[in-house]
Amino acid sequence: MSNNKIGFVESVSLTLIVIISHILLNLPNEILGSTASSGPLNVIYISVLAVFVFLIFNKLFSPFKGKDILDVAEFVGGNILRKIVSIIYTLYIIFIAGILLLNFANTLKTIYLQDMPTELICLVFILIALIANQFGFKSVTRTNAIILPFIIVAILIIFFALFARFVPERFFPLLGYGANNTFVLGLTNIFAFGEILLLFLMRSNYNDPKDSKKIGLTSIIFSGILLFLSITSLLLIFPFATGGEGILSIYMITRSIQFGTFFQRVDAFFILIWVLTFFSYISVLLAFALKITNKNTKTEKSNVPAFLIGLGIFIVTLIPQNIAQIRFAENVIYKYSCLIIVFGMSFVIMLLGYLKKRKKGLVNIETKE
Amino acid sequence: MKFIKKLKEFFNNLMQNQESYDFTISHETPSETQPEDLLKKQNIYPSVDVNLDYIKSRYNVLINSDIKLREFILNARGKQFKAFIIYIDGLVDTSSINDFILNPLMIKSYSNQNNEPQVVSEAITNNISVRKIKRFNITDYIYECLLPQNSVKKVSSFDELVQNVNSGNCALFVDTINFAFDIDIKKFAQRSISEPKNEPSVRGSQEAFVENLRTNTSLIRKNINNENLIIENITIGKTNKNNCAVCYIKDIANSSLVSEAKYRLNNLDVDYVLSSSELIQLICDDPETTLPEILTTERADKACSNLLQGRVVIIYNGSPYALILPVTLFDFFTSQEDINLNYHFSNLLKVLRAIAFFITLLLPGLYLAITIYHRELLPIELLYSIVASRVNVPFPIVVEILMMELSFELIREAGLRVPSPLGSTVGIVGALVLGEAAVSANIVSPILIIIVAITAISSFAIPDFSLGFHLRISRFAYTILGALCGFLGIGIGIFIHLITLCSLKSFGVPYLSPYMPKSNVRNNGYMLRPVWKREKRSDFLNAKRTTVQDKISMKWRNKD
Numbered sequence: 001m002s003n004n005k006i007g008f009v010e011s012v013s014l015t016l017i018v019i020i021s022h023i024l025l026n027l028p029n030e031i032l033g034s035t036a037s038s039g040p041l042n043v044i045y046i047s048v049l050a051v052f053v054f055l056i057f058n059k060l061f062s063p064f065k066g067k068d069i070l071d072v073a074e075f076v077g078g079n080i081l082r083k084i085v086s087i088i089y090t091l092y093i094i095f096i097a098g099i100l101l102l103n104f105a106n107t108l109k110t111i112y113l114q115d116m117p118t119e120l121i122c123l124v125f126i127l128i129a130l131i132a133n134q135f136g137f138k139s140v141t142r143t144n145a146i147i148l149p150f151i152i153v154a155i156l157i158i159f160f161a162l163f164a165r166f167v168p169e170r171f172f173p174l175l176g177y178g179a180n181n182t183f184v185l186g187l188t189n190i191f192a193f194g195e196i197l198l199l200f201l202m203r204s205n206y207n208d209p210k211d212s213k214k215i216g217l218t219s220i221i222f223s224g225i226l227l228f229l230s231i232t233s234l235l236l237i238f239p240f241a242t243g244g245e246g247i248l249s250i251y252m253i254t255r256s257i258q259f260g261t262f263f264q265r266v267d268a269f270f271i272l273i274w275v276l277t278f279f280s281y282i283s284v285l286l287a288f289a290l291k292i293t294n295k296n297t298k299t300e301k302s303n304v305p306a307f308l309i310g311l312g313i314f315i316v317t318l319i320p321q322n323i324a325q326i327r328f329a330e331n332v333i334y335k336y337s338c339l340i341i342v343f344g345m346s347f348v349i350m351l352l353g354y355l356k357k358r359k360k361g362l363v364n365i366e367t368k369e
Numbered sequence: 370m371k372f373i374k375k376l377k378e379f380f381n382n383l384m385q386n387q388e389s390y391d392f393t394i395s396h397e398t399p400s401e402t403q404p405e406d407l408l409k410k411q412n413i414y415p416s417v418d419v420n421l422d423y424i425k426s427r428y429n430v431l432i433n434s435d436i437k438l439r440e441f442i443l444n445a446r447g448k449q450f451k452a453f454i455i456y457i458d459g460l461v462d463t464s465s466i467n468d469f470i471l472n473p474l475m476i477k478s479y480s481n482q483n484n485e486p487q488v489v490s491e492a493i494t495n496n497i498s499v500r501k502i503k504r505f506n507i508t509d510y511i512y513e514c515l516l517p518q519n520s521v522k523k524v525s526s527f528d529e530l531v532q533n534v535n536s537g538n539c540a541l542f543v544d545t546i547n548f549a550f551d552i553d554i555k556k557f558a559q560r561s562i563s564e565p566k567n568e569p570s571v572r573g574s575q576e577a578f579v580e581n582l583r584t585n586t587s588l589i590r591k592n593i594n595n596e597n598l599i600i601e602n603i604t605i606g607k608t609n610k611n612n613c614a615v616c617y618i619k620d621i622a623n624s625s626l627v628s629e630a631k632y633r634l635n636n637l638d639v640d641y642v643l644s645s646s647e648l649i650q651l652i653c654d655d656p657e658t659t660l661p662e663i664l665t666t667e668r669a670d671k672a673c674s675n676l677l678q679g680r681v682v683i684i685y686n687g688s689p690y691a692l693i694l695p696v697t698l699f700d701f702f703t704s705q706e707d708i709n710l711n712y713h714f715s716n717l718l719k720v721l722r723a724i725a726f727f728i729t730l731l732l733p734g735l736y737l738a739i740t741i742y743h744r745e746l747l748p749i750e751l752l753y754s755i756v757a758s759r760v761n762v763p764f765p766i767v768v769e770i771l772m773m774e775l776s777f778e779l780i781r782e783a784g785l786r787v788p789s790p791l792g793s794t795v796g797i798v799g800a801l802v803l804g805e806a807a808v809s810a811n812i813v814s815p816i817l818i819i820i821v822a823i824t825a826i827s828s829f830a831i832p833d834f835s836l837g838f839h840l841r842i843s844r845f846a847y848t849i850l851g852a853l854c855g856f857l858g859i860g861i862g863i864f865i866h867l868i869t870l871c872s873l874k875s876f877g878v879p880y881l882s883p884y885m886p887k888s889n890v891r892n893n894g895y896m897l898r899p900v901w902k903r904e905k906r907s908d909f910l911n912a913k914r915t916t917v918q919d920k921i922s923m924k925w926r927n928k929d
Contacts, residue, residue: 007886007887009886009887010886108857112742112743112855113742113854113855113857116854121857124854124857124861128861128864128865131865131868132864132865132868135868135869135871135872136872138871138872139868139871139872140868142871142879142881142885142886143864143867143868143871145885146867146871146881146884146885147864147867263746263747263748264745264746264747264748264749264752265745265746266746267745268739268743268745268746268856269746271743271856271857272856272859272860275856275857275859275860275861276860276863276864279860279861279864280864283868
């Protein structure tokens with residue numbers, strides 16, 4: 001693993017790319033759908049909460065320097081628990097990769113690839129991700145870190161290009177469907193930050209384990225800002241009632257951008273950026289699923305696990321039969337599985353690990369180290 | 370290419386079906402090979418006759434026309450010894466052989482005939498004279514008195530001697546001595562130092578490397594006035610033993626980098642290496658990729674500036690190009706002209722080159738993607754004009770663009786291969802006449818000519834020849850991908866390209882340094898800083914001395 005060490009920029013990029021991929025698809029719609037005009041407020045709220053959650057996790061990780069959550073699971077429940085946790089995480093990653101990929105493939109098909117079967121589009125993405133992973137984890141993380149600035153710039157361009165067309169009145173009523181929906185029911189929107197799971201999985205790959213807190217906080221804060229900009233753009237351009245209808249939320253608002261007279265519509269340029277984002281997204285998730293599997297099976301030199309994971313993602317893309325099922329999988333299954341697995345199961349494992357260390361009297365010693 | 374290799378590797382490993390190496394030329398026993406005992410390491414014999422027979426056999430003197438053997442009687446202090454010299458005609462200075470080897474050894478001069486013992490010291494005690502006499506030693510006498518040459522070595526191994534004779538030295542064998550004198554009297558016809566033809570510079574030095582190794586190393590020595598400049602010779606090849614020089618500055622270049630370069634050169638099990646391009650393929654990290662991994666230059670000043678940065682330069686005998694390593698992608702965008710200009714101008718040129726890079730790589734693919742799949746990008750008027758220009762063209766747009774790209778590549782190749790006076794004619798006929806005729810005949814649309822022409826002009830703005838080749842190949846891939854699935858295809862290309870770039874290393878240095886992985890770009894980024902702010906050497910080189918100049922280099926500004 002020593003040659004898979006990654007730096008600060010690469011680590012932050014890994015988390016951001018996954019969250020941005022969600023933003024590009026249905027996440028802003030989903031949040032606006034449940035909170036209405038209080039979407040931006042809800043994003044600030046869940047971002048602050050996500051920071052707190054991360055700080056709690058970070059505290060629980062403090063006796064496990066240079067270890068990831070799988071190592072902690074092994075410490076808590078031995079090899080068996082590690083294997084069970086690994087399988088759950090792998091299946092979770094395969095599921096979210098498949099669902100989001102299918103959603104994006106449908107988007108591409110709707111926009112301009114009408115003659116190409118969705119399955120083929122998904123297959124292309126999976127194949128490219130498999131090839132990318134042949135070049136190694138480091139290459140995937142570095143490529144991801146190169147692509148990320150372009151995506152961030154694209155989101156900023158969208159925000160500022162549409163600034164003149166914003167209707168500030170759409171911020172009101174400030175609490176949208178009410179305080180309960182914004183702050184109590186809206187709490188579940190913290191699933192938007194579900195990809196902090198990657199932060200727990202890549203802790204053993206940091207060049208400097210001391211950076212873990214900085215990496216986590218930077219990732220969450222940046223994600224929060226990007227999510228806020230996207231939701232604000234969407235809310236202030238379309239009334240939330242209609243904005244929530246489209247499945248291509250960010251794409252829809254890019255169609256409203258007018259740029260001089262040379263380009264009729266610039267949204268196609270954004271498609272190129274989104275395509276790169278999704279190549280990166282699938283590659284990153286595949287890399288993580290592979291990292292988990294390799295750690296368990298010690299099959300680092302074989303391509304079979306990569307192929308099986310790719311096949312798994314492809315099978316997931318074949319399951320939903322229509323758009324409604326995709327949206328159900330994304331908005332309900334994904335949301336609650338994320339809350340249970342990332343924020344529930346991971347927390348329990350970490351808490352048990354921390355308590356076990358404390359019981360053995362190792363917490364203070366290792367924290368000081 | 371790397372992508373295809375990885376794809377192949379992936380499926381091979383997946384199915385656990387490792388393909389065996391399949392070489393189909395029929396087996397043939399070599400009929401005439403050198404006897405094995407001759408190839409063994411053999412030391413020189415004390416008997417001159419035995420040495421003579423050995424040399425005659427090894428050099429095939431009876432059938433080799435340019436191998437010259439001259440037997441003679443050597444006179445030394447009144448004694449006579451049987452001796453012979455061997456050299457290769459055309460590689461040596463024959464007048465030096467006559468005047469400074471044969472003449473002193475053969476002529477019976479008075480001093481040489483004096484057989485009296487040399488008195489070192491003399492003491493007289495009680496009328497008894499005690500003299501300390503230096504015993505006559507033929508070896509020392511020849512070396513010290515009879516060979517008025519500046520470079521003479523005593524060599525006891527035939528292998529080493531033969532190698533030196535092959536490179537233009539003369540070997541002297543004398544009876545009773547179990548080694549030979551290796552005398553450096555090289556002189557052969559060679560091209561004189563001329564202007565760089567492929568890397569011209571308006572304000573830079575006008576000296577280019579030539580085919581001779583020693584001339585090239587002297588050009589470097591002349592430009593770098595530092596005793597820490599090391600030029601080590603390494604022999605490459607078993608059949609054709611050719612020399613290459615590994616140059617570095619001892620107190621700047623990273624030791625492990627130097628060791629790695631020497632390790633790779635010393636571990637080449639090849640019969641021969643004909644050119645520096647072959648050598649590049651043998652020592653680079655990933656020979657499968659089309660991306661260049663070692664920088665080549667014919668400019669002595671460029672080689673020197675890279676040495677001063679802490680890089681290693683390899684000069685191969687017979688090649689007018691020096692190899693510079695390690696490199697990053699951004700080094701291929703750098704021209705030596707950059708450091709000869711004000712940094713504002715240099716940076717403008719660098720930006721232009723970066724734009725040219727993207728145009729060369731992506732323009733035809735983007736044109737196809739936009740006109741086939743993403744027409745909404747174009748204003749209606751422009752779209753109409755494109756459609757109108759294509760009304761009479763019978764081919765699909767992808768065929769049209771591939772046809773024009775292929776024609777352009779043909780014109781370029783033909784222009785290079787024909788004699789130089791005809792080159793411009795081919796260009797004019799190809800570009801103007803053919804292009805105009807193709808448009809008039811409605812084979813291609815006029816706008817496509819513009820696209821191909823802009824792409825071609827941009828490709829000439831890339832300073833490095835090898836990178837240009839990579840772009841030419843990649844451009845075809847992007848064109849096909851753009852035609853197949855628009856921006857999705859272009860995205861596939863860019864992603865694979867990026868991941869290839871991220872995985873590539875040149876002698877341990879990541880190819881996208883200093884940007885990925887991120888290191889200090891202040892002093893060694895793509896853009897050039899003012900000369901007084903270039904304080905540090907590149908981080909990724911891990912040079913022994915990181916500082917190039919003080920923070921305030923212009924001390925004259927400080928009046929205190």
